[in-house]
Amino acid sequence: MKTSFKVACVQAAPAFLDLERGIEKTIALMECASENGAKLIAFPETWLPGYPWFLWLDSPAANMPLVYRYHQESLVLGSEQAELISKAAARLGLYVVLGYSERDKGSLYIGxxxxxxxxxxxxxRRKLKATHVERTLFGESDGSSLTTYDTPLGTLGALCCWEHLQPLSKYSLFAQHEEIHIGAWPSFSLYKGAANALGAEVNTAISRTYAVEGQCFVIAPCALVSQEMLDLLCTDEKKSALLDIGGGQARIYGPDGSDIASPLGENEEGLLYAELDPVALIFAKMAADPVGHYSRPDVTQLLLDRRSRKPMLTIDQPKVREEVDELCDTSVDDKSASLNLGEK
Structure with a gap:
């Protein structure tokens, strides 16, 4: 980072299972951020088409109709819908970090x-490993998703939700000198009073700790559960007891772990704004740079394999094929031809 700039962090309910309406809301929030002087806006995990809370409320078999709808409403990169977002970013002169369900042929990924x-x-990038019941819907990524991106704003990195509980994944981004981290979350309104690890207190602490550990800015967008979503998903009293409305806990933290934006109410939609000052990075790194003066690579090191893994590799050797055909056409004795072909 060379200069200060303003960022926007989304706390809002998605247009659940409605990709077209979700894109309209996405662009509206982008326009609002731009009008208020932001240079970057960050969206929650699976903002498009919303987080699939039904996975936590019922069995895989019972969820199949919603799974089908979720596939249909997930975003395909390179599509006309995706183009609308990229064109809006260009029109507004705005950096965007968008959480979405990516549809790639027959599979979905948290992207x-x-x-x-x-x-x-x-x-x-794709979430390296979907969490718990998410694995019934989403695939996983590889080391290519653990990378940072050098931009005129600074070095950007991103993770989703409980990827922030994976110490080695976090350190891989620290080691690439991440300056601005986008940590995307869904809402914190599931299993209240029954699963503390899923609640706001624990997970906002995780984002704050990330900022202190990596001495970087952390923008942590967070979605809300709307009444519309509850009406669709909570079809009986048992389900209604598992998921609540609201749950918004968006935050922006400085590299010393301080709140640098005033939080919204947990049921309130809006954008958090903060000015990111590169001076704060220097002061934090002077105290404890985890991959510099405060590291001990002679004692512990991280091995990161960032190769992209494909399910099929195609090897074409047209030059060898031509040489073989040429050998077969030459007027030489069988023994000589066999020898030359073997060498090739």
Whole structure:
């Protein structure tokens, strides 16, 4: 980072299971952020088409109709819908880090799409491993999703939700000198009073700790559960007892772990704003740089494999094929031809 700039952090309810309406709301929030002087806006986990809370409320078999709808309303990169968002980023001169469910042929992935102020893709990542029941719907990524991106704003990195509980994944981004981290979350309104690890107190502490550990700014967007979502998902008293309305806990933290934006109420929609000052990074690193003067690589080191893994590799060797055909056409004795072919 070279200069200070303003960022926007989303706390809002998604247009659940409605991709077209969700894109309209996305662009409206982008416009609001731009009008208020922000240079970057960050959206919650699976903002499009909303977090699939039904996974936590019923069995996989009972959820199949909603699973089908979720597939249909998930975003395909390179589609006309995706183009609307990138064009809006270019029109507004705004960096965007968008949480979304990515549909890639027959599979879904929890994704984060990083777009620059010219509407160009600077990075696409997928959640390294979906959490708990999420694995009944989403696939997983590989080491290519643990990377940072150098931009004129600074070095950006991103993770989703409980990826922030994976110490080695966090350290891989610290070691790439991440300056601005986007930690995307759904709402914190599930299993209240029954599962403390899923609640706001624990998970906002995780975001704050990330800022202190990595001495970086942390923008932590968070969604809300709307009444519309409850009406659709909570079809009986048992389900209604498991999921509540609201749950918004968006935060922006400085590299010393301080709140640098005033939080909204947990049921309140809006944008948090903060000015990111690079001076704060220097002061924090002077105290404890985890990959510099405060590291001990002679004692512990991290091995990171960032290769992208594909399910099929195709090897074409047209030059070898031509050489074989040429050998077969030459007028030589069988013994000589066999020898030359073997060498090739």
């Amino acid at each position: 984060q799409w990083l777009i620059n102020d010219h509407g160009e893709t600077i990075g696409v």
